[in-house]
Amino acid sequence: MKIFAHRGASGEAPENTLAAFELALAQGAEAIELDLQRFADRILVLHDRWLHHTTSGQGLLANQSAQSLAQVDAGDGQPIPDLWQVLEMCAGRCQLNLELKGHDLLPVLVPMLDRAVAELGWQPEDLLISSFHHRQLAAFQAMKPHWPIGLLISHIPLDLPCMLGPLKVSSLHLDCAFVDKALVFEAQALGLKVYAYTADEPEDLHRLALMGIDGVFTNYPARSRQWLHSHIT
Ligand code: G3P
Ligand code: MG
Numbered sequence: 001m002k003i004f005a006h007r008g009a010s011g012e013a014p015e016n017t018l019a020a021f022e023l024a025l026a027q028g029a030e031a032i033e034l035d036l037q038r039f040a041d042r043i044l045v046l047h048d049r050w051l052h053h054t055t056s057g058q059g060l061l062a063n064q065s066a067q068s069l070a071q072v073d074a075g076d077g078q079p080i081p082d083l084w085q086v087l088e089m090c091a092g093r094c095q096l097n098l099e100l101k102g103h104d105l106l107p108v109l110v111p112m113l114d115r116a117v118a119e120l121g122w123q124p125e126d127l128l129i130s131s132f133h134h135r136q137l138a139a140f141q142a143m144k145p146h147w148p149i150g151l152l153i154s155h156i157p158l159d160l161p162c163m164l165g166p167l168k169v170s171s172l173h174l175d176c177a178f179v180d181k182a183l184v185f186e187a188q189a190l191g192l193k194v195y196a197y198t199a200d201e202p203e204d205l206h207r208l209a210l211m212g213i214d215g216v217f218t219n220y221p222a223r224s225r226q227w228l229h230s231h232i233t
Helices: 018-026 066-070 083-090 106-120 134-143 160-164 181-189 202-210 221-231
Strands: 002-006 031-039 042-045 095-100 127-131 149-153 171-175 193-197 215-218
Touching: 002 018, 002 193, 002 221, 018 031, 018 083, 031 083, 031 106, 042 083, 042 106, 083 095, 083 106, 095 134, 106 134, 127 134, 127 171, 134 149, 149 160, 160 181, 181 193, 202 215, 202 221, 215 221
Parallel strands: 002 031, 002 215, 031 095, 095 127, 127 149, 149 171, 171 193, 193 215
Antiparallel strands: 031 042
């Protein structure tokens, strides 16, 4: 089962910071999930558009100045990283799952990904783009038809093929609270990988493993991997 370090090793370091990503790498994570927000011509690694949810800042991200943002503490004195820093840090070391938050990332993100491939040696298959914003994923796929995309959903669709529509999706990313074996089976029969977020506890890991899930997002990548290795054959 594939293990994604959710927002880095965010159970033990501040989420979506370089420290959380370094810790995930030190713990041997094969894949790291991170959240992306656009700020002017930058792509920031940040879950929320409201700064106070995860940082020392206040107010909306869109209302900040570059100067005020530089002072923000994302935890343990860590700044909010730029995506480019993470791409540099993780090149050749793990896969990344870039979760697009917001609706307007592509004009900045796509040229940055092109640069990451050209200058840092990233392969598209190691940069999985996912989002709850399916129209943004469709726009990305129109520009980059050969890149893998992951469809995030927070519901059980009535009709999975209908929901997928014309998108060529490589993985379905589901809330572990409601994922069930029937949906996993149906998605896998359509050729999709199925990944569930966020699974930190043995009960969830066990239940997901039994339903044949392909991977989990966890805030404790080392602990979750160790539990799976010792309990699931
Ligand atoms: O990408 C999986 C998961 O991170 C989606 O939810 O709110 O943790 O970004 P959230
Ligand atoms: Mg996320």
